[in-house]
Amino acid sequence: MKNAKTYIKLSLFILAIGILTACKTFTLVEKGQFTDPVGMNVKPEINWNQHKYTNKEYAWTIDGEILNQVLFLSAGENEYFLPFKNRWGLTDPKSPQFNKNITLLEIPDLFVKGVELFGAQLTIVNIDPVTFLDNDGFKLNFEFITEDGLEKLGIVYGTIVNDRLYIMAYGGAVIEFYGKGVSDFIQMAESATL
């Protein structure tokens, strides 16, 4: 009798805590502190709001993900890195997948295809070589238009380390919102380490 009651109380407690924490989608990322979403160590100089999607997909935002959004992504062998899911929650096989045989040169194209699967019309502005995560990487600048016709800008840093793909991307509305986070994003990307 006593055990049953304890058991119920304990499970209610756990349930309650679980719900309480599950309810909050966004957590605060404080400026000036190191943090390492998806293993990429960065130090933001402004406050951000973090939304963890999965262990390998984190997003940060200032004003809401519709307006501006940083993506932290990572993928290993045969893993999808921008999985486009249909209404039944199944990943569309056209989603970009990473594997050991893919060269760094091909990643920007794959990223672009992944974004376009979501319905955006995308134009590449330029792709430059950079050092990202202390490795040879690329920086991709692009413009895109959402399904609703809103114009946005994007910037992506990517590299392959130990047969794993790492990407930090930032996008936002051309009017005002891209500009709000881009300098901090670039600062973080260019000093990020694993």
Next chain:
Amino acid sequence: MITIVKIIISLVLLVHLSSCADSLNKYSQPIEKIKPSETLDSEKIENATNFQYSYDDLPTNYNPKSDPNADVDELGLWMQIEKIERNTITSGNIVKNEEINSYIKKVFCKVSPEYCNEIRIYIIHMPFFNASMYPNGMMHIWTGALLRIQNEAQLAALIGHELSHYLKRHSYEAYERAIQASGTATIAQLLLGAAGLGNISSLINLGMTSNFYSYGRNDERESDGYGLVLMARGGYKPEEAANLWKRIINTSKKLSLLEVSIFTNTHPSGPEREKKLRELSKIIPYSDSNFIGKKEYIEALKPITSLLIEDEIKHGEFESSLLLFDKLINDEFYLPYIYYARGELYRTKKKNIDLSKALENYKISEKYNSLAAKNLYKSIALTYIKMGNKKNARESFNKYISLHPDANDTNFIKSFMETL
């Protein structure tokens, strides 16, 4: 007692927890297929020696909104369609290139001088064969249609056909049927997807929608007939309408389950349709009309050729794109682009990449015109890398850089080469 209360509370919590999480879109039932009545008009049954359709049957001053039967329903309908038009304009999914738009306008005006300034034509970025006419005078043509059409006369046939649906109120009636049958209202949301203004996955909805909003056999018959009249009056060879239909069938054979041929779904017909069109074109009283315009068409499409093919590579399915490319090779259209595109298909397939086939095709593209496909040498280089041939890869990269010194990724490639 308290135990029971706690159990109840935990149930309440569970329910609440599930509503706390994001709720998924609950699409479970497909829309029922709505068929207009299929009984044929006895008066319009074709007589092989008598061409039934006269230009005089078509209104010269058709104003969709001034119909004496207009009622509240119609007003709601216009609002929905205007919204689609506004979304079309602001969606970012239309081809804005001025040259191609004025070319298509020009062809339209040859087919129908009377409605030249009234109809708005938008080219939508969708790599499938489709065109639609909305009851308010807006026409959509998908880029996939432009890629598959073989000449100016076929474009005229498509335009004439769609315009006939409009002038004979088929578009309006199909829309109305869709409204009435659903018992509720329009399905603007799905039609927006059907208009190609959503992403490619909205094709699932497209398949559903095209069952919902389709023309019956009578309407098709009529539009075939009047479409021929319109194109012939514009000086175009009527037989090309039959060839267009044949082309649609031939390039639709290998579509995957998800990629229904939207055009054939919204325009149901049997295999005899091509035959019928050919017969009609033989008895139509416009014997002087014989302009085909193959060269003119290919020339006019030049500003967007690489765009059309890129769209096809990016979003097409391997089998159906390959089939299309085979047809285009037969026609000898856009050859350097097509061979490059085939190379891309073989190189970037999800499974069973075929590097040697890819290279073969790239080499052919190079022979025809090494400057046509901008990324040709980049793709060749990537293929060599995967084959383990670094020397040739470097050569190709260098060729790319020397041909396109101002390309937006030159620095990236140079730096990449150093790591080879």
Next chain:
Amino acid sequence: MFWASKMKIKSLIPFFLISIIISGCANNKALVAIDYFPPESKTIALLEPDVELSEHTVGGMLVPKAEWTKLAKNNLIKAIQNKLNSIKGNIKTINMDLIANPDEKEIQLMKTMSAMGMSILIHNYVANSSLPTKEDNPIWSMGKETSYLKRKYKADYGLLFYVRDQFTSSSRQATKILAALIGIQMAAAIQQAYAGIVDLENGQLVWFNHLLKTTGDTRTEEGANEMIFELMKDMPS
């Protein structure tokens, strides 16, 4: 602790937790009020309301109802005009004729404004989606580019309305990481109507009101009046 055998008090703790959670998860009130209303000396441009009403079908599908929407829109505009007449100040109505004369810049400004409105709706009115950085400093602004509208329409502020009686998602898939950025509308359980006032000089949203539930039917005049009354009741008159 919870394992204590003194049941009475300790066993009430889950109750407290539960009530906090239940009230926390479905919060109708704004987390932070955004409620500066412009003085009467200023001109407010009433931008075309973005309205859509729909209904669930048997299959669980949401179908936008054209005639309802048109009725509601007409009623809402009338109700807005009526209410605005009672507000001191100078209101003018704007209509964008996109088909004849699209103004690209204006279109982008309007789309950005809608995106901002949607963002506020999601992040300021649903407790589990609140943005920690906005909690102390709830400024949403789209910047000085809105002054283009100020010059074009000679108005100091823009008043925008947005009504969906059921949230219609243009998305056919589950929410995932890129959806918001790419613009696929996210499904949400709440009904939405909002009214907002943007300062066209600096792009800041100064006044925002959100309606969770329409008690009336906006297809009828009374229903529309009721909704507008709710949305605009905090506006000074």
